[in-house]
Amino acid sequence: MPRCQHLRNIAIVAHVDHGKTTLIDAMLKQSGAFGARETVEERVMDSNPLEKERGITIFSKHAAVTKNGVTINIIDTPGHADFGGEVERILQMADGVLLLVDAAEGPLPQTKFVLKKALTRGLKAVVLINKIDRPDAQPHDTLDKIFDLFVELGATDEQLDFPVLYGSSREGYARTEMDNHSPDLEPLFQTLLAEIPGPVVEPEKPLQLLVTNTDHSDYIGRLAIGRISRGTLNKGQSLVAIRHQDDSLTPFRATALYTYQGVKRLDKETAEAGQIVVLAGLDDIMIGDTIADPQEPQALPGLTVDEPTLTMVFSVNNSPFAGREGQFLTTRHLRDRLFKEALTNLSLRVQDTDSPDALQVAGRGELHLSILIETMRREGYEFQVSKPEVILHHENGKTLEPYEDLSIDVNSEDIGACIERLGRRKAEMKHMETLPSGRTRAEFAIPTRCLLGFRTEMLSLTRGEGIMHHTVAGYQEYKPGFTSRNRGVLIADQPGTSTAYALFQLADRGTYFIASGTEVYPGMIIGEHCREQDLSVNITKTKQLSNMRSKAADEALTVAPPRKMSLEQLLEYIAEDELVEITPASLRLRKKILDPLQRKRAERAKQNTQ
Secondary structure: OEEEEEEEEEEEEEEOOOHHHHHHHHHHHOOOOOOOOOOOOOOOOOOOOOHHHHHOOOEEEEEEEEEEOOOEEEEEEOOOHHHHHHHHHHOOOOOEEEEEEOOOOOHHHHHHHHHHHHHHHOEEEEEEOOOOOOOOOHHHHHHHHHHHHHOOOOHHHHOOOOOOEEEEOOOEEOOOOOOOOOOOOOOHHHHHHHHHOEEEOOOOOOOOOEEEEEEEEEOEEEEEEEEEEEEEEOOOOOOEEEEEOOOOOEEEEEEEEEEEEEOEEOOOOOEEOOEEEEEEEOOOOOOOOEEOOOOOOOOOOOOOOOOOOOOEEEEEOOOOOOOOOOOOOOHHHHHHHHHHHHHOOOEEEEEOOOOOOEEEEEEEEEEEEEHHHHHHOOOEEEEEEEEEEEEEEEEEOOOOOEEEEEEEEHHHHHHHHHHHHHHOOOOOEEEEHHHHHHEEEEEEEEHHHHHHHHOOOOOOHOOOEEEEEEEEEEEOOOOOOOOOOOEEEEHHHHHOOOOOHHHHHHHHHHEEOOOOHHHHOEEEEEEEOOOOOOEOOOOOOOOOOOOOOOOHHHHOOOOOOOOOOOOOHHHHHHOOOOOEEEEEOOOEEEEEEOOOOHHHHHHHHHHHHO
């Protein structure tokens, strides 16, 4: 089939923090995508506030540069396996991939995840070994590891013959050989044009376009994003949407048509096969739908994504503080928002439960679900969530659970303690090596269920200097007998405000999650007990004042600062009978059953059934 020679559609693949978004910044600047006087912020493709805060790519985005009369569409892919739904969609639009690997760290788990998807689709890869200006860079060893990875992932002989460049995305240069000197990214542009094929085009055939992403405009409504597989698309053209759910047909007219120039959208009257376009005209267009010619409507194969591995319950907030801090509080608000998310977030599954106030939400991993929770929280939603639980599969009479490939990078003196803790969590070591920096990297296979909560534990063991990455590897037989938390919690038994006096008096009972002056309610978790059992405490107690007890003496009380935990750490920490209360202003831990007597009855009933 003929290929379009003036187009290239390239997905950039890299592990988190290997320089992918920085490289795109440099490509845009050096190709003239920005005006001479235009102010350009760093990591321009990470436009979502959560992406900028966390330094990761969550949502795929598009940009375009022009070199030697060829338009190169750049597709930024998420590096984390939790956003596999985004990756699956994006690779549908690409004809090749640019694989970015850190010269010091080498290929890591999330590199493997996206690269495997690309190789399975038969895409050609160009490899850029990045950060060669690092003092601990080992570009030649990294190249050997990349080649081994391609072999491990089942690359064909043609895919194994990949071109290699060396460079620094931060400094904005690339070289074809380590001892060459290049001031810019021109060698990279020329390699991409020469090695990545143009898209297959059939301009004479009836129109076909698979919707791989959607967006929204306040002015023209819902937008469909995808690559034209064949035919030509014109603004104002009569079209039909073939629904992926039931193959039904919905006629509409293309009210607006855009392509990309830099990171901006360019209004177009017509677009040809192979181009990535943005299209308006149908308010309920869905990801996976096919846009086609009404005279010959033919559907393209739909999108398939990996199944979710974790599930948790989202429910209406029913704590004594409910409604104080949020804007969207009701079951209808929660239900509408979650089902709306499921329409565009292909890896997400939302189901009703026996309770009208709760919904079962399944996702690809802890990060996937926590990003959804944080997004909703910032939008003004108030709700509560349960502990994440793994989704088990049953095949041939066996119970299977999801397993993950885990990589940890720690100081050499800490590796023993980490291996010992991972052994308790049923992890099996696959590889260990000492890095040039003197640190140690070890790789494990571990059940997803046993990995929950380990990040916090590892940071404690390594004094905050440990790094870990993990990605879902598949399913293996279930291994019973693991409890993630071996300590109980401190629970407030009185409503009111916590006092420094009470915190000081109870300091030997455990570690606190709150400071003095924090408003609490009965059943709210305010700290971790030093023993296995839960303990109810009066954290609002004040000192009785008399001639013998003066209030001025309280000024001498010193209380340890509270232990602060992120949303992910809170989700890892809670037990099956606990919840995280989510509001725009606060994150609180609580027991599912707030009343202490009802809690004891429920615990006895549970023990009697076991």
